[in-house]
Amino acid sequence: MSVTAPLGFRAAGIAAGIKAGGSRDLALVVNDGPNRAAAGVFTANRVKAAPVLWSQQVLRGGRLRAVVLNSGGANACTGPEGFQDTHATAEKVAEVIEDSAGEIAVCSTGLIGERLPMDDLLPGVEVAAAQLSRDGGLAAADAIRTTDTVSKISFKRGEGYMVGGMAKGAGMLAPGLATMLSVITTDADLTAEELDAVLRRATAQTFERLDTDGCMSTNDTVLLMSSGASGIKPDIAEFEQKVTEVCADLARQLLVDAEGASKAIAIEVVGAASEDDAVKVGRSVARSNLLKCAIHGEDPNWGRVLAAVGTTDAEFEPDRLNVAINGIWICRAGAVGDDRDKVDMRPRDVTITVDLSAGPHTATVHTTDLTADYVHENSAYSS
């Protein structure tokens, strides 16, 4: 199902020879309309890959006919030549589907600092176009995998319409800066402005709360495309909920596929003076290498949680902080609480609850533990 669950979309995923080994590495998703409104959110990294620069420019028009995605190379830090490669890829798609390159987005993922093998990629576009079909969603999701062990797909049904999606990214634990790419489609009928507002809110609650090692990719891209083929103009609140559910489902799939990780950690911040404060504290805890090592060792080390909270400017008093791990409040009022031996650290899922005692707001940030496998995988990659 994936991106072809909604009406009006065809997709394909093929092996163009970009990756050594012959596995799928090129995906194409085409919107047959009647609508082609679209929106995108991109990495906040100031060092942006050529396809990000290109797609940002395309999305200014608020319309997308198609998106072409490749694994096997990020096309980042490749200079003006790399940008020309992206441009040529969009032009090639335009040629074979007889449309305008100005409404074709490009996404790439893989190693930074290497040019793409255009002699393989451009012919691959023709092959992909020839294979476009209403059943192509799974092949497309397969073709964007890098170190992902499984394809990530999702779909939800709204009142008379569908929302579908695919994503790649093996947590941040995958090498190559763990680019996260996602394409979400719908046959509901919306304007570019509506899609943009919904996508920003949905990703802020989902993908942006996944923080496995604090490293930010040069290539992260999430696209939302509307074909309008259902003829339904949805209730916006319901539509936002469906898109958020698809994003949350995909984000969860990224988290559990994080290679090298043995724990999925939810940092649930409660009692915050604002949602911003809650996210800030959650992110700080999620980025503590020392805490992530402790969780790996099944050690409910609440001192490392407090130390991470203390590095933020969120509203709190140190002597009013409470911390629970897997439901046991082992830190109360900034000091020792319940018996730490009561905490069962064995399950793969670990929930750390931080109560700031400063207000009614909450947020949850998701991360993984830090393991020797993470080090191994990320030290043995491009050498």
Next chain:
Amino acid sequence: MSVTAPLGFRAAGIAAGIKAGGSRDLALVVNDGPNRAAAGVFTANRVKAAPVLWSQQVLRGGRLRAVVLNSGGANACTGPEGFQDTHATAEKVAEVIEDSAGEIAVCSTGLIGERLPMDDLLPGVEVAAAQLSRDGGLAAADAIRTTDTVSKISFKRGEGYMVGGMAKGAGMLAPGLATMLSVITTDADLTAEELDAVLRRATAQTFERLDTDGCMSTNDTVLLMSSGASGIKPDIAEFEQKVTEVCADLARQLLVDAEGASKAIAIEVVGAASEDDAVKVGRSVARSNLLKCAIHGEDPNWGRVLAAVGTTDAEFEPDRLNVAINGIWICRAGAVGDDRDKVDMRPRDVTITVDLSAGPHTATVHTTDLTADYVHENSAYSS
């Protein structure tokens, strides 16, 4: 030599029984004057250990007669009772050296969230006071070790005066949030205001540019004490240089003792629009887990350097960034530069030079690689 290299100081380091195993765990440094001006810099973590809260309060007076330091327990997140323990420790020192507790600083290092064994610590203060001597600097430096494999000491001679120091901290790779404690002494004659200004500038250039895993301790403390026993009022610029040299020497010792690390990485940022920008970029690169894994694998992965630079708000244009690793400019103008095979990654010392092409300012931040040993040590600690 250490803290007793300058005239006017006596020190001792003894085994009080705070640590299991009988090694030294309590140090005392006493300033016999005639001056007792002093200054301190403390962790910016808002969750501060009891001894930090106490010593900050003491230092407001700008005078220190003595400092008592213990390993074997951080006395952090221990509530009002923990603060009373610190207070009682200062009172005990005051009693045995017949002075005021209001001029006695306290430092602690070890596990967070556990009360100190006061029944061992307080009698230990008496033993330490009885052993105070002009030769006690080395024993004191030994007594503040936690996972440090060696004592860290330094001293420099100025025009008619000395600056001496000791420190503990095994990089951030040591468990327990890698508290960094340091006491620096001088027999030059300075006011508290002069010491404060010098210490802030010296630590900003040295200890604060050591960033091995981005985690900030609840207990970090650096104290500077002046006895005035040499009778020399030093040239301030020269004095600042000597203090900076002692701090840099100690910081380097912390870096090379970083357990679990196999590389010492200097991130040298040049061409920055301001020193702040240079530090910000250096710190961001130093905190990239992916880069630190790559260096561990002897992979000159400049893409991960650029990705880390791109997360900052420093002044730069992505297509004007240059990166050298060990002197080879493998990234030029934001894209591939010289042949990466020319980079010799075998030495323990690795220098990463980032040229922002945005101005004349520079700064160097020091870090270590990320290794499976780091994970092992920090996951197996308090469990």
